[in-house]
Amino acid sequence: MVKWSDKDERQYDHIKQSQLERGKSEDDAEEVAARTVNKQRRHEGRTPNQKTQGTGNPNTRLEERTVDELRNLAADLEISGRSKMNKADLIDAIRSRR
Structure with missing residues (x-):
């Protein structure tokens, strides 16, 4: 598994907190945050898989x-x-x- 950068971790935490404030469950907030960070990483070419699997x-x-x-x-x-x-x-x- 590839380790996220410090910036990725901060982005994940920010998105997760925002989703929680909007009333999402913990699991849903974590999923949205992880998908968003991973999509950004793919967009920037920082992952070998350029297509989403989700x-x-x-x-x-x-x-x-x-x-x-x-x-x-x-x-x-x-x-x-x-x-x-x-x-x-x-x-x-x-x-x-x-």
Whole structure:
């Protein structure tokens, strides 16, 4: 496992505290903070994996998520045919399943 920098740790703590102040549970606040820091690290090229393996920040609108994040979410929802869907189709399928 790669160690986060001091800046990453401070960003994590700040985001987590902000989420707690907004009424999120401890687990949800930690998840949002970790995902945000890891996404920033990927964006800056500080991690070998440039694609996300998750479903994106649950507070982010579907339109703002990547196709990979939407496909992972569609997989969690067991939506068939997702690998052939474009972003708009994925969003429609996810919304109809929720």
